[in-house]
Amino acid sequence: IEVDDFDLVVFGGTGDLAHRKLLPALYHRDLDGQLPAGARIIVTSRREFTHDEYQAWAEGALGEHVKDLEPAAVKRFLARLTYIAIDVAAEAGWADLGKILNARPNVIRAFYLAVAPDFFGTICDGIGRHNLVTSKTRVVIEKPIGKDGKSAQALNETIGKVFKEHQIFRIDHYLGKETVQNLMALRFANALFEPLWNAAHIDHVQITVAESLGVGGRAGYYDTAGALRDMVQNHILQLLCLVAMEPPESMNADSVRDEKLKVLKALAPITPELAEKHIVRGQYKAGASDGGAVPGYLDELGRDDSLTETFVAIKAQIANWRWAGVPFYLRTGKRLATRVSEIVVQFRPIPHSIFGPEAGVISANRLIIRLQPDEGVKMQVMIKDPGPGGMRLRQVPLDMSFADAFKVRNPDAYERLIMDVIRGNQTLFMRRDEVDAAWAWVDPILEIWAAAKDQPKAYTSGTWGPSASIALIERDGRTWAEDG
Ligand code: NAD
Incomplete structure (x- = not known):
């Protein structure tokens, strides 16, 4: 149109x-x-x-x-x-x-x-x-809208002197991605998911934004930011909001943003004790990536005293009725094993199996929303292995890859977002109070790290980050979904 x-x-x-x-x-x-x-x-x-x-x-x-x-x-x-x-x-x-x-x-x-x-x-x-x-x-x-809550407020004040809030479009290009909007379609245009979308049926949620590239020529900028500011404060928290929010009244910008804001406000604050247990920071060292040898972060930066994290994993909790006791495991990093961004919603296991040991392992259902590469949605379900070999069960994906499902080019997020600006539709843009609330959760983490002069854990380029991040989820009897 x-x-x-x-x-x-x-x-x-x-x-x-x-x-x-x-x-x-x-x-x-x-x-x-x-x-x-x-x-x-x-x-x-x-x-x-x-x-x-x-x-x-x-x-x-x-x-x-x-x-x-x-x-x-x-x-x-x-x-x-x-x-x-x-x-x-x-x-x-x-x-x-x-x-x-x-x-x-x-x-x-x-x-x-x-x-x-x-x-x-x-x-x-x-x-x-x-x-x-x-x-x-x-x-x-x-982005970046500030480097902490205070500087974000100052920036918003400055812009606010000339523009009114309804004129300001704060881009988070993750919100323009087709699959991210599909998350809303999936949740609110299907009767299937919403009744199960809560602590009674969902065991935990994982959000991974993994990059295989390093900081390259952006080391100077990146060193002033780090993974928490660069990825978590904005993109990952926005994804978390879309997974966790209550159904908004309508797709009207303020209805959606009001619900996202409630999620941000319900995030359990990170105390120094929790930071110790629930957060892992890492920094990549030399290794192999995409088949070749690559230098470490400090080499790229040209300094050996940087404490900036290029990886962070966080176990977050949303303190409200819907999500009480459901961990949200968030992780992002550079020079990881592969480039993938995805949200994994892990359902609880069946309460009781009627099948004998010969049926094999019954894996709990898993909904995977993949943002990149190969945008698509997959639901892992158990089926009977075909053939006369008895009741052997197998996990298979009900797969909706957008590239296969629609033979049209998948538009870039910016296409959608720029047109929304022209139309004046702010639904997929961040409101000022959302930015403030996201910083209000992130600021204490930054302060804890700064006060402790926290040393990031080294990880080899081309791996999944520091082993402590694997331990972070395995301590809870869970594992990162690495294969999609
Ligand atoms: P860039 O450094 O490549 O480009 C900066 C632009 O600003 C250039 O056109 C330059 O001529 C202009 N500029 C610099 N000083 C100026 C001055 N005094 N007067 C007028 N123009 C001046 O930066 P970029 O990567 O394009 O990023 C732009 C913004 O977008 C930044 O806020 C960045 O954080 C954000 N951003 C970039 C990307 C990306 O993929 N590049 C992604 C997300 C956000």
Whole structure:
């Protein structure tokens, strides 16, 4: 469905995010006919590109990140792009931007801040000073939103001086993934799951976001963040919310976000004693990954005194009626054995087996929601092994791989999210109080680590993290689901 005419202004239009994600996403939306003739994309950055130079850069981005480019569509898309050099910390360029935008004061206007968060304040200030905010204006900001609760609040205050909360779109691109939205469809469009979706029937939940790559060229930034801030505070807690929330009244943005907020507030606080028992931090050392030798984190960073974690595993608890006693095991890390993001909902075992020992092991049901790679949903069930060999049981997946089920391209999260910004739909964006509540749970953990000068446990690249993280779940008589 076509959206209304809009002007999208991308700050940081020559950055990595624009190159890999934003331009390809916008191209795809245009290709699918979703962009109206009056959709303009105004790209800015500090670089002094001429019009032609930027067109070539953008074409290069599409060439690199889009399969099967259609020349006519590329031409139409490039014609939508206008480049303006603005050093956001200075004055030059703003007037040009104003002139372009003010030619169409009544169309939807979205500012996408694809720049380092240090610039958010300066850019919002510039937008405000040049009177570029109309009633149809919105602003999109990327992670990280702060490095702790206090800095997140300061950032939100700064943005809040120019934009109202309903104009602010805080992107967590995990929420734009098809499978993540499918989690809501699965839970709330099927009668099957919801009656079982509680402590009486679910044994535990695992959320894994494993990367096989290391920090590479981003070591400098990463060292100021670490896995807890980079992945848990935002993406993993958002996934946890979608698994654990009560059914919202509707898909209305505030209904969904109210329910997510309740989950965040119900997370049992981590005390120093719990941190000791329920959290494992790790840092990768040299090893083998993707078949080749790779250096350790400290080598990549070029320092040997960093205490930053590149892995964290946490046993979290949600203190409410639905989830009392159901652990949520969360883990994420770099240079792990494979790249996989998935949510595993482990149901309780059957209460009693009518089958004899010859039937074999009866595994409890497991629902696996895989975000990447190969997005899909799988339900592990027990069946009888086919054939006349007696009642032998076997676990098989009821499998819905999206690639197989739908012969259409799986859209990137950014495609959905950018269009939601234009439509003004905030359901898949984080509200300010959610960000605050997530930090309120994460901050004490950071403080405990800082106070203890906690040394991350070393793990070999290409493995599943420190052995202590395996012990963390095995102590409870459970195991990480490594095979999907
Ligand atoms: P980048 O360093 O590749 O690009 C930064 C952009 O900002 C460039 O276009 C640069 O020209 C511009 N810029 C820098 N200083 C400027 C100034 N004074 N005036 C005007 N423009 C200036 O960064 P990136 O990787 O594209 O990331 C952008 C934002 O998106 C960051 O907040 C980052 O945390 C976030 N983010 C990036 C990714 C990703 O995959 N790259 C993923 C999630 C979030």
